[in-house]
Amino acid sequence: MKLFLQVLLLALAVPAHAAPYMVVAANPHAARAGVEILRAGGNALDAAIAVQMVLNLVEPQSSGIGGGAFLLHWDSAAKRISVFDGRETAPAAARADRFLRPDGTPMGLGEAISSGRSIGVPGVLRTLELAHAKHGRLPWRRLFEPAIHLAEQGFAVSPRLHRLIAADPLLGRYAAARAYFYLPDGKPLPAGHRLKNPELAAVLRRVADEGADAFYRGDMARDMVAAVAAHPKPGDLTEQDLADYRAVERDAVCGSYRAYRVCGMPPPSSGGIAVLAILGVLERFPMATVRPGSSHAVHLFSEAGRLAYADRDHYVGDPAFVQVPTAGLIEPGYLHDRALLVKTEKSMGQASPGMPIGASVTLGTDATVESSGTSHLCVIDAQGNAVSMTTTVESAFGSRILVNGFLLNNELTDFSFVPAESGHPVANRVEPGKRPRSAMSPTFVFGPKGELHMALGSAGGSAIINYVAKTLVGVIDWKMGIQQAVAAPNMGSRNRETEIERGTALARTAAALRAMEHPVEAMDMVSGTHGIVRTPRGLQGGADPRREGVALGNP
DSSP states (O other): OHHHHHHHHHHHSOOEEESSOEEEESSHHHHHHHHHHHHTTOOHHHHHHHHHHHHHHHOTTTOOTTSEEEEEEEETTTTEEEEEEEOOBOOTTOOTTTTBOTTSOBOOHHHHHSSGGGOOBOOHHHHHHHHHHHHOOSOGGGGGHHHHHHHHHOEEOOHHHHHHHHHOSSGGGSHHHHHHHBOTTSOBOOTTOEEOOHHHHHHHHHHHHHOTHHHHSTHHHHHHHHHHHTSSSOOOOOHHHHHHOOOEEEOOEEEEETTEEEEEOOTTBSHHHHHHHHHHHHTTSOGGGSOTTSHHHHHHHHHHHHHHHHHHHHHOSOTTTSOOOHHHHTOHHHHHHHHTTOOSSSOOOSOOOOOOTTOOSOOBOOOOOOOOEEEEEEEEOTTSOEEEEEEEEESTTTTSOEETTEEOOOGGGGSBSSSEETTEEBTTBOOTTOOOOBOOOOEEEEOTTSOEEEEEEOOSGGGHHHHHHHHHHHHHTSOOOHHHHHHSOOEEESSSSEEEETTSGGGGGHHHHHHTTOOEEEEOOOOOOEEEEEETTEEEEEEOTTTTOEEEEOO
């Protein structure tokens, strides 16, 4: 009930308006850092870097320099999208049986996370450095100042951070994490406790002065490798793995929905493909006439999700290792045919993958469930440049291994634990140097004249795809403001149960959905959706009330 009231109140709240720029991030300290950089003459990319560095400090459970990210950048003057892939990679020693027990059965998720084998080569700093070299305006060093100052002076532990520390069954088992996140008597840091991180400040100061090489080579790299090797279940990360890491520039995945052009992240993320697949199926239906929150809305949205996730789980992996039929999966004719499988009176149950053009390899289906230790930020600057960036350490607090004040990821648990199904290789199986598939879905939406209309994305594990698609339908079809669309009850299917957000008005749809043979599950759906929409009144920002984000700008 408490969550429902929070969502309801914020759904009715007036969204944040600002002109000429706006920052939306998952913590007020981080959003303020972005605004500080914009006021100092920085652009959207500069501000995003400052936001990420502060998130590392104040929201360590979700993202940081020990993790990875996907970043979309819009250059307003050049009218060009740049896409930066900062996904973590598997060490060179990784093999397909990485998460199998000696008897050949897959490990449980908790067992895999509690292992040095879960840690991939971090990608955030290389990615931000590459993006800054191409699009930054202020000096790299200046962008670290807000985070360094806050790490040295300290910040008040937020109620959410306190709750997550208290609820985590693994964090206190690790000496460095226990010393940082708990009081001497073993109790989790209380909300309001002033937390300083001088170790992280020193790391950020060196990276600010020396560039990302300070992180990927030398003593910092040795410290990370030593921490992974010292784990009771050691991993195989090496200094060479860190030195070899490269961020990758890719082409955006784009398609149309109604009068808009929607662009997102290509593989190894499944986000761009799957969001466009959901929208492509829904385009067959007059969603504008479907009442938001009705059983019919949940039915159509969930059925579209079943089809999108069926294809996503079957076909998507790192394109350097597997042939992903990206164009075929979002081709309008293919999606029209997939939409014909949706019946208005009955759920299809579990969907099977389709056969898009370019699907020439027989593959097994991946049943990996991704965790939700993720964050999203959006920035639009006064010149109209924009960043939509989703950033992660995988599960909450990542691997729980704290090194020099930052947490290492457990991103490799996003790989399929089972390398083959019925003798067919799984696209997302573990391989050396490979990037695990992701659901992260940073998104841009463009209007009929090619103007940037919206930037958005979400946290939330594999449900990110549904959260982003729901928000797009809310804004485009149901004419909601971005804050109302973000706060609206979450729903969807990941080709399993039909999921409705516990404690919301969607509870009243359960009986009707079950009558349509939906396997309904009411559950907590703690999205972290953030977005900015350009309106005639200026920029309008929406921050997910389920977390502690804010939208800030220059009124």
